[in-house]
Amino acid sequence: MILRRVDRFFDERLGSDAWVRYVFAKLYPDHWSFYLGEFALYCFVMLVATGVWLTFVFQPSHAGAFASVIAFTRATPVGYLMRQVHHWSAVAFIAAIVVHLGRVFFTAAFRKPREITWVLGVLLLVTASVTGFTGYSLPDDTLSGTGLRIADAVLLSIPFIGGWAADLLNGGGYPGPLLIPHLYVIHVYFLPVTIGALLALHLGLVFYQKHTQFEPDPAHVVVGRRFWPDYTLRTLAVFFATAGVVTLLGALIEINPVENYGPYHDWLVTNPAAPDWYAAWLDGALRLGPAVEWRIFGHPVPAVFWPGMVLPTLAFLLVVAWPWIDKTITKRDEVGDVLVPPTAAPWRVGVGAALVTAGVVLTLAASDDQQAVGAHVRVTALVTLYRILFPFGSIAVGLIAALLAAELRASRAGRGAERERVVELVRNAEGGFDAREPHST
Amino acid sequence: MTLALGLAAVLALASPPGQLPYATYCASCHGADLRGTSNGPSLRNAGAASVDFELVTGRMPAAVPWIEVGHRGQQLPDATIKAIEAYIASVAPGGTPIPVVTAGGDVANGREVYVENCRHCHGVDADGASVGGAEWAPSLHRTSITQVAEAIRAGPGQMPRFGARQLDDRALRDVATYVFALDRREATPRVPVARDNPVPEGLFGWLAIGALALAAYAFARH
Numbered sequence: 062m063i064l065r066r067v068d069r070f071f072d073e074r075l076g077s078d079a080w081v082r083y084v085f086a087k088l089y090p091d092h093w094s095f096y097l098g099e100f101a102l103y104c105f106v107m108l109v110a111t112g113v114w115l116t117f118v119f120q121p122s123h124a125g126a127f128a129s130v131i132a133f134t135r136a137t138p139v140g141y142l143m144r145q146v147h148h149w150s151a152v153a154f155i156a157a158i159v160v161h162l163g164r165v166f167f168t169a170a171f172r173k174p175r176e177i178t179w180v181l182g183v184l185l186l187v188t189a190s191v192t193g194f195t196g197y198s199l200p201d202d203t204l205s206g207t208g209l210r211i212a213d214a215v216l217l218s219i220p221f222i223g224g225w226a227a228d229l230l231n232g233g234g235y236p237g238p239l240l241i242p243h244l245y246v247i248h249v250y251f252l253p254v255t256i257g258a259l260l261a262l263h264l265g266l267v268f269y270q271k272h273t274q275f276e277p278d279p280a281h282v283v284v285g286r287r288f289w290p291d292y293t294l295r296t297l298a299v300f301f302a303t304a305g306v307v308t309l310l311g312a313l314i315e316i317n318p319v320e321n322y323g324p325y326h327d328w329l330v331t332n333p334a335a336p337d338w339y340a341a342w343l344d345g346a347l348r349l350g351p352a353v354e355w356r357i358f359g360h361p362v363p364a365v366f367w368p369g370m371v372l373p374t375l376a377f378l379l380v381v382a383w384p385w386i387d388k389t390i391t392k393r394d395e396v397g398d399v400l401v402p403p404t405a406a407p408w409r410v411g412v413g414a415a416l417v418t419a420g421v422v423l424t425l426a427a428s429d430d431q432q433a434v435g436a437h438v439r440v441t442a443l444v445t446l447y448r449i450l451f452p453f454g455s456i457a458v459g460l461i462a463a464l465l466a467a468e469l470r471a472s473r474a475g476r477g478a479e480r481e482r483v484v485e486l487v488r489n490a491e492g493g494f495d496a497r498e499p500h501s502t
Numbered sequence: 503m504t505l506a507l508g509l510a511a512v513l514a515l516a517s518p519p520g521q522l523p524y525a526t527y528c529a530s531c532h533g534a535d536l537r538g539t540s541n542g543p544s545l546r547n548a549g550a551a552s553v554d555f556e557l558v559t560g561r562m563p564a565a566v567p568w569i570e571v572g573h574r575g576q577q578l579p580d581a582t583i584k585a586i587e588a589y590i591a592s593v594a595p596g597g598t599p600i601p602v603v604t605a606g607g608d609v610a611n612g613r614e615v616y617v618e619n620c621r622h623c624h625g626v627d628a629d630g631a632s633v634g635g636a637e638w639a640p641s642l643h644r645t646s647i648t649q650v651a652e653a654i655r656a657g658p659g660q661m662p663r664f665g666a667r668q669l670d671d672r673a674l675r676d677v678a679t680y681v682f683a684l685d686r687r688e689a690t691p692r693v694p695v696a697r698d699n700p701v702p703e704g705l706f707g708w709l710a711i712g713a714l715a716l717a718a719y720a721f722a723r724h
Contacts, residue, residue, distance in 0.1 A: 093718040100714050152707030160711055197700075203622060204698060295722075302717060306710045316703050321626045323617025331622045331698055333631040338704020428701055430632035440632055 088285030089292040090272045094168070096299055097161040102264075103303035104154035105256065111147040112249065119199070121245035123238060126201035127324040134320070145311035151193045152316070153307055155339040158186045166413055169387070169406065170273045172397030176384040178270070181263040183381050188256050190339045195248040197317070197337050201241055204317075206325030207334040209236065211347065215369035220360050236327055277399045333434075335427045345426030346372050349448050404473065407466035415459025422450045520589025523582045527563040536593055541567035545590060549597020552656035553590055557583045559649055561658070570659070572640055598663075601651040603675050605682060612680025615673045619664065620681075626698050628684045633660060642681050650678040 072078040118140060120129035133140035162182060165171055171179035194212070198205040213235045216227045232239025276284050286292045310316075322331075336344050350368030354361055379386070387409070388394050403410055425432075426447040433440040486494045525534065531542030538544035542564075545553070556562040560574040576583070616628075623639040625631040630641035637660055642650065651674055657663025669677070 091722050093722040096718040096722065097715060100711055149707065152704055153710050156707045156711045160715065302714055306714060310706060310710060314706060317700060318626070321617060323621060329622050333625055333698040335699040335701055337700045338707065341701050424701065428699055431699055433632050434630050434638050
């Protein structure tokens with residue numbers, strides 16, 4: 062009743078009915094792999110919800126940050142849970158983005174006309190990772206302080222502008238009095254707003270261009286479920302499942318126990334330090350990077366510049382430009398509304414598997430110190446091992462994956478041919494049927 | 503043989519108690535006069551805390567001078583250790599005495615002392631951690647409360663020595679109590695995932711997303 066009145070109110074003034082009807086009738090995909098992106102979306106919702114709460118109890122200054130975190134964590138179970146759920150949501154958020162990106166990559170959903178959506182998605186991954194890193198740094202504990210010190214060194218290594226950029230961020234030498242306030246504004250304002258904007262564009266494009274699908278449809282019909290009520294209920298279920306999982310993690314498993322890490326002082330360096338998982342590959346790259354110091358135009362460039370700045374930039378460019386690289390390789394630029402099964406393009410499976418392996422090796426390298434203690438071997442031996450695995454292991458895994466995909470494709474094609482074999486059915490004496498090769502009589 | 507035994511007996515009678523075990527187990531490396539040799543450092547300034555720590559954790563007597571020995575459990579009988587300690591103390595008096603600590607310190611304060619002074623080397627749960635190269639700070643879970651206090655005052659190997667000005671006796675007792683509590687997992691009533699290293703936490707994040715994806719696979723169309 063009230064709904065109808067509200068509806069009429071808006072319709073008479075804005076003519077909104079047609080639009081509402083359009084939205085309600087819009088079709089959404091129901092393939093399981095299309096929910097991966099929604100996990101990320103709902104993790105972000107949880108991040109904003111818990112993050113807003115945290116802004117009321119956190120004190121963004123070098124003097125107060127750590128103490129305020131300990132205070133609100135200890136004061137109420139709610140404070141503890143909010144912080145835990147916030148951090149777990151961040152960890153799961155980026156995992157969901159990566160899984161979603163993998164789905165889009167391996168099914169070639171990034172093809173024309175969806176290249177822009179792909180680029181926006183990659184930007185979302187980068188922004189989310191930076192947001193995560195700044196958030197990890199805010200409690201100002203010894204673990205994240207060590208991470209910030211490393212990030213500061215990488216920033217300083219940029220030729221010509223490094224010193225200036227680091228000064229700007231720190232508001233003086235490291236760790237400057239403005240470092241935590243700056244990180245705070247970046248973390249609670251600039252980056253979340255950027256994520257919100259990117260997300261709006263990303264989803265707007267998905268809405269506007271319609272989703273891809275596995276069914277090859279000759280009549281260009283989009284297959285899916287209506288927004289209302291089918292899809293609404295589904296996506297609500299996905300929201301509650303996601304929220305439930307991150308809340309359970311928050312309630313049951315302790316994350317980032319800063320109380321045990323202690324407050325950061327710049328004379329303390331944690332030896333067994335590593336960042337959150339999504340930044341670990343960068344730490345690993347720093348640990349594996351060669352100890353070379355070249356000069357560029359007489360300007361010394363520290364060794365951390367290559368693994369710390371150049372490698373991630375190259376990786377970013379490779380991923381952002383993938384739709385165009387893919388086009389160049391396949392020499393095809395027609396509209397790709399129909400998804401391809403991953404095995405259809407074994408070479409793409411190979412490239413993807415190699416990139417994933419490279420990332421995993423670098424991530425493992427970020428814990429080499431702890432592995433060394435656990436296995437009682439020298440850290441330097443592990444560094445050598447990972448230096449070998451990074452290029453050669455990646456290539457090997459890529460090749461094996463491509464071969465397996467080709468094998469799968471071949472056996473699928475074989476089975477398909479089997480299924481389509483034409484036979485002639487002939488009545489036999491018992492009243493049943495016998496299959497016969499056609500024209501074999 | 504008889505000559506050697508006889509010589510030993512004469513030495514044992516003629517010399518202060520403890521000189522014989524010292525000569526047997528230690529002198530080859532640290533020198534008969536405790537001034538050190540090319541195989542081991544001088545013990546003139548070592549102090550009782552250091553000597554006791556090295557002997558009770560089994561670091562000394564080392565088998566060969568060039569292989570560093572970690573905690574391997576006491577190697578010599580108690581009486582021999584007492585005798586050697588008494589001998590070293592008689593030849594080179596002074597130095598840091600064996601600290602007297604008992605359990606029952608303040609665990610909360612001990613945690614603060616630990617995170618400020620020890621955690622960055624020994625790790626958040628005192629499980630041990632690499633301190634670069636082939637060196638590592640050992641796990642503290644096999645260490646008795648007295649040995650913790652001795653290590654703090656003596657500063658073995660790469661570990662800095664903490665004097666009474668850095669950590670007073672109360673802090674010493676509290677941190678030793680905390681390490682002992684950590685040892686019995688009393689101080690961390692939680693599911694320990696991350697120990698100075700959040701990457702394993704990431705694994706749980708991936709498991710969560712994996713579980714969600716499995717649920718989607720089970721309930722949605724495919």
